[in-house]
Amino acid sequence: MKKNNDQKPILSIIVSYNFMPWIDRCLPSLLGSSQLTDILVVDNASTDETISTIHERYQQVRLIANKHNLGFGAANNIGIRIAMDEGYDGVLLINQDAWLAPGALLQLMEVSLQHPEFGIISPIHMTGNGSELDPGFATYISKKVVKMGYSQSSILNCQFINAAIWYIPITVIKEVGLFAPLFYHYGEDKDYVNRLQYHGYQIGYVPTALGYHDRAQRPFNRTIYLRTEKVYHLSEYANINYHFAKAFAMGVLAPVKKALQAMTKGKWKDFSVFLDISLQLLGKSLLVIIARKKAKFSSINT
DSSP states (O other): OOOOSSSOOEEEEEEESSOTTTHHHHHHHHHTOSSOOEEEEEEEOOSSSHHHHHHHHOTTSEEEEESSOOOHHHHHHHHHHHHHHTTOSEEEEEOTTEEEOTTHHHHHHHHHHHOTTEEEEEEEEEETTSSSBOHHHHHHSOGGGGSSOOOTTOOEEESOOOTTEEEEEHHHHHHHOSOOTTOSSSSHHHHHHHHHHHTTOEEEEEEEEEEEEOOOOOOOOHHHHHHHHHHHHHHHHTOTTSOHHHHHIIIIIHHHHHHHHHHHTTOHHHHHHHHHHHHHHHHTHHHHHHHHHHHTSOOTTO
């Protein structure tokens, strides 16, 4: 499937679920890339016309159609294993609601070759209409990105970038491992970044490469807040940059503290929710311990 050319082979992996609103922006941006890339869509049981559209209009795209929604991490792991088995040098993990500007993928690959200390490299994330920085991305990066004067080989360090558009060399994946099965949907990218940093790699973005992320800005309601809290404390519990005692305190005991604070304020619903989060994470302790142990070594069989 790989092209016969002098460029390093890259496999672009898209995890899809009801891909149709973005399919004609995402796939053409990769098919027309100046950096040749093979494309794999791992579909998580879409209920729209995603499967038939790929078969009919994008026959050069490889498709794996899951019968059930496996979640973000597990579906990406399918593609990453294929990339390793078939000898690709790197993978581009790109969300179904994201796409790249011309030349962006080539820049990411070339900068990665020049800066092997970076385990994850991303372009700038713009909103879908390109009018401004994606709000989530803007919270992760330094404001200096808006200044001019960077070369095509420039890369800027940051502590975190969400996994909407990640380029990762296969050599890094072999050392850091796959996405952890502890996380079904949300939190996988934070956990992966924690593990990447443990193994001595940096995270960065190329200020002259552009990507677009057309995600709706959802209202930050109570349900989202509580889900975010649970995912946050799970990622802290699994964080191998902490010794286990600290991880236990951050993951299991911290929600208890929040529950007690809620109780003193008479917020009984919050008290119940945070106590439940603590108990749920306590129940995952064996899985967390196993994941932490694997993550400290080459965990490619995760």
